[in-house]
Amino acid sequence: MELKKKILCIGAGYVGGPTMAVIAKHCPEYQVTIVDINNERIAAWNSEELPVYEPGLEEIVRQQRGKNLFFSNDIETAIKDNDIIFVSVNTPTKAYGEGKGMAADLQYWEKTARQILNHAESSKIVIEKSTLPVKTALAMERILHSQNNGISFDVLSNPEFMAEGSAIDDLEKPDRVLIGCQETETGCQARDILVDIYAHWVPREKILTANIWSSELSKLVANAFLAQRISSVNAISALCEKTEADIAEVSRAVGLDSRIGSKFLNASVGFGGSCFKKDILNLVYLCRAYDLNEVADYWEGVVRINDYQKKRFVLNMLTSMFNTLAGKRIALFGFAFKADTGDTRESPAIDVARHLLGEMAEVVITDPQALDNVHLELGDLLDTGRIHPISDPYEAAKGCHALAIMTEWGLYKQLDYEKIFHSMVHPSFIFDGRNILDHNRLYEMGFNVYSIGKMPMTHFGTELL
Numbered sequence: 001m002e003l004k005k006k007i008l009c010i011g012a013g014y015v016g017g018p019t020m021a022v023i024a025k026h027c028p029e030y031q032v033t034i035v036d037i038n039n040e041r042i043a044a045w046n047s048e049e050l051p052v053y054e055p056g057l058e059e060i061v062r063q064q065r066g067k068n069l070f071f072s073n074d075i076e077t078a079i080k081d082n083d084i085i086f087v088s089v090n091t092p093t094k095a096y097g098e099g100k101g102m103a104a105d106l107q108y109w110e111k112t113a114r115q116i117l118n119h120a121e122s123s124k125i126v127i128e129k130s131t132l133p134v135k136t137a138l139a140m141e142r143i144l145h146s147q148n149n150g151i152s153f154d155v156l157s158n159p160e161f162m163a164e165g166s167a168i169d170d171l172e173k174p175d176r177v178l179i180g181c182q183e184t185e186t187g188c189q190a191r192d193i194l195v196d197i198y199a200h201w202v203p204r205e206k207i208l209t210a211n212i213w214s215s216e217l218s219k220l221v222a223n224a225f226l227a228q229r230i231s232s233v234n235a236i237s238a239l240c241e242k243t244e245a246d247i248a249e250v251s252r253a254v255g256l257d258s259r260i261g262s263k264f265l266n267a268s269v270g271f272g273g274s275c276f277k278k279d280i281l282n283l284v285y286l287c288r289a290y291d292l293n294e295v296a297d298y299w300e301g302v303v304r305i306n307d308y309q310k311k312r313f314v315l316n317m318l319t320s321m322f323n324t325l326a327g328k329r330i331a332l333f334g335f336a337f338k339a340d341t342g343d344t345r346e347s348p349a350i351d352v353a354r355h356l357l358g359e360m361a362e363v364v365i366t367d368p369q370a371l372d373n374v375h376l377e378l379g380d381l382l383d384t385g386r387i388h389p390i391s392d393p394y395e396a397a398k399g400c401h402a403l404a405i406m407t408e409w410g411l412y413k414q415l416d417y418e419k420i421f422h423s424m425v426h427p428s429f430i431f432d433g434r435n436i437l438d439h440n441r442l443y444e445m446g447f448n449v450y451s452i453g454k455m456p457m458t459h460f461g462t463e464l465l
């Protein structure tokens, strides 16, 4: 088939790669190119070992790569050649200057806008795929229209709702696709082109169109609401631990109310990932900028509870292990921020490891996909000599005083804990930060079992609880 239509995506990360692979799969008449300033990342996308681990991704990339899916570092040529440009660059929390630690860092975003402006020789549709503060499209348009050179640009907002670990499923069968545009003639035409692309595989009724500001804001709000559910259930988990209520029973009873719903009510050591914290802080910063301090305080509480939950987890370890962790060997099962991804950005395991190292513990870390990131995330503490990455979970557990489940990997439910128990120092402790293990069985084996939002099961008698 002759490829007549062309799509470009700037930013070959966790979002750009999977999203464009799925578009290429469903739109054979389009040629899809993905560019990035990171040459290593592009080389990896062109190799057998993709830079992003996602179930189902490799298969699609293998099928489409070289056919209608291309990875390149020639950004200039790509901008010249393509008239539909998705921008999926990173928008992390600002680490400097005004708004440090809260606002979105838009430097990569703005650089991309200027690259497009400098290299465009024809009119373009520019699509915001990255998560951005509301009103960013206005800034984008101002930059793009700053040289009166007769080239027109239409900016659309098309935020991405996929979650890591289930990216391909989420992209194949999205709950909705959201497209925001300016209500101008060319804005609506651009919107219709994007609607047609998604309509190749997404039912029309799931493709929502909106004004561009609603679209930008909806993304921040969706993440804030999702994270708020986890912080709500985690806050109640602390109360359960004091009252002999069981968080799993409470979640079930509450979630069966159809107005509330059962998803995203799993109590945990805390949420991680590159999005939730960053996007809530972004929302909080925006609210403060509009002088809406009460609204800002409300959402900031979601992040505060998450930090509290991680600290509380380590504090529970400390008090239950006789108030000292110094010299004790503790294995963290899981380093990724959730199962089925190698991504460790904002992973609760990082904070837990830092707190444990602060208590002078020896920290063993194991993970089936994310072990390489230990050096990246804990690099400043490597010279303590107390961080031990070990890929085999059985080896990791050997000689340890305690295990802590940090990531809900299916693998950890299937391990032979009897064998693990016998290789550990006794009394042996398990802290299940994801509530995924069979606690009764572990207790019967001889473990002292601590979980989130449930009463501990110990062999010590009540005075040590």
Ligand code: NAD
Pocket: 010, 011, 012, 013, 014, 015, 016, 035, 036, 037, 038, 041, 075, 088, 089, 090, 091, 108, 109, 111, 112, 115, 129, 130, 131, 132, 160, 161, 162, 163, 164, 274, 275
């Ligand atoms: P990422 O860091 O994995 O990828 C971003 C890529 O953009 C990097 O490879 C970087 O090198 C590249 N880049 C930066 N500046 C560039 C430039 N000027 N030209 C070319 N390439 C450039 O980030 P990500 O996780 O894919 O997230 C991208 C955006 O999508 C963010 O705004 C994020 O909030 C949003 N988002 C992420 C997720 C997720 O689960 N990760 C989900 C939905 C939305």
Ligand code: UDX
Pocket: 160, 161, 162, 163, 164, 165, 223, 226, 230, 263, 264, 265, 266, 267, 268, 269, 270, 271, 272, 273, 274, 275, 276, 337, 338, 339
């Ligand atoms: C999130 C949003 O879900 C997604 O829609 C958006 O596009 C990007 O941000 P992601 O961060 O990839 O996706 O993963 P998600 O499944 O939301 O999990 C985030 C964190 O919450 C993980 O650490 C996960 O383990 C934790 N979590 C999730 C819980 O602790 N309990 C739950 O019930 C659900």
